Amino acid sequence: MPRVNIVIPAYNAEAFIADTLRSALNQSFPDLQLTVIDDGSKDATAANAALDDARVRVISQENRGMSRSRNRGMAEVDSEFVALLDADDLWHPEKLRLQLEALQSRPDHDFCYTGFQVWHGEPRPGFFDEPRSGRIDETLSGWIYPRLILDNHALPSSVLWRRSAWDSMGGFVTDNQQTDDWEYLVRASTQHRFVRLAEPFVLYRQHPVSLSRRIPATNTTELMRADLIRRFGLSSPAGHAIDLKALEGFQHRGWCNFADTHCAKGDLGLGLKTFAGLLARGPYRGRTLAKMGKSLVRRWIPKADSPR
Known part of the structure; x- marks a missing residue:
């Protein structure tokens, strides 16, 4: 063996x-x-x-x-x-x-x-x-x-x-x-x-x-993260705790990137709906608005070096 x-x-x-x-x-x-x-x-x-x-x-x-x-x-x-x-x-x-x-x-x-x-x-x-x-x-x-x-x-x-x-x-x-x-x-x-x-x-x-x-239709990463935290908590094993500020940042980034991908080159409606949810919940509204603006620019304005 x-x-x-x-x-x-x-x-x-x-x-x-x-x-x-x-x-x-x-x-x-x-x-x-x-x-x-x-x-x-x-x-x-x-x-x-x-x-x-x-x-x-x-x-x-x-x-x-x-x-x-x-x-x-x-x-x-x-x-x-x-x-x-x-x-x-x-x-x-x-x-x-x-x-x-x-x-x-x-x-x-x-x-x-x-x-x-x-x-x-x-x-x-x-x-x-x-x-x-x-x-x-x-x-x-x-x-x-x-x-x-x-x-x-x-x-x-x-x-x-x-x-x-x-x-x-x-x-x-x-x-x-x-x-x-x-x-x-x-x-x-x-x-x-x-x-x-x-x-x-x-x-x-x-x-x-x-x-x-591939561009996923659902944000499987963030949905899985939420499920894992539900199952195992914020400290596992006891005494080994998650940095809550860092967690908030990763969660926001994950949803923001999902929305960005769809707004720029996927399902526009889904991307805008996800951005709207982030703006409604907060935090990081300034970052969210900036990201959404850049996403829409990438979708609607061709690159300067692209064929015309």
Whole structure:
């Protein structure tokens, strides 16, 4: 049985999956297995994932979505540690080794996550050659619920954790692919300590079809934040309280950005209605008005350098 099992959900990822798998297979820590869940792809994802390496296992299923695929992958593996890797992201070769060292040095911590870099697919050979020290960011380690509820610092592709923690918590909820991983990690942060490696170990790919680039019809992030606070409170575990002023700022920014996106390039009526709600409730009315004005300018006034 490998010490680490890496679960990789994949849907129509034929262009990226082989490079993603190679970045995991090239880890300096070799005692691992890759479990690819081909989630009903309509392209050559499964074929391109079938690399000539006994550590790669491909499981095909009907399309069920990211979170159900992650749960299926976890149900198929049995190892001391588990990790997630999205089908279009890449890892630094020292990632697993240094994460395992961090967890071994802190047996009362069950999750380890790392810094990451947003990436648009351009060649980055230097990223893989750069040395890493495994330096720990203490400000985002320990009981991180008060920080994670404000901003999801823990990219799923960066997280390694003990299988025992997965077994005790249960799997991902499967309500919304935009927020399911955040819900899982926030829920975990109320029960388990996290340790963060400060350096970037993941290239987080962004491209035109990335899930995170789509304009949502509902503000799933803020609705999930409100639900998490309802469930876990303003201090979890006891004594680790959320900064209420910071929370107010993040909530306002989240709703303002949602309204801005729709006013500028989405559903204008929804954007204006959201801005109106922010102005009625306050605070930050000046910021809200300024944001709304800029949104409408971006929608109605063409850029100076655009074709006429």
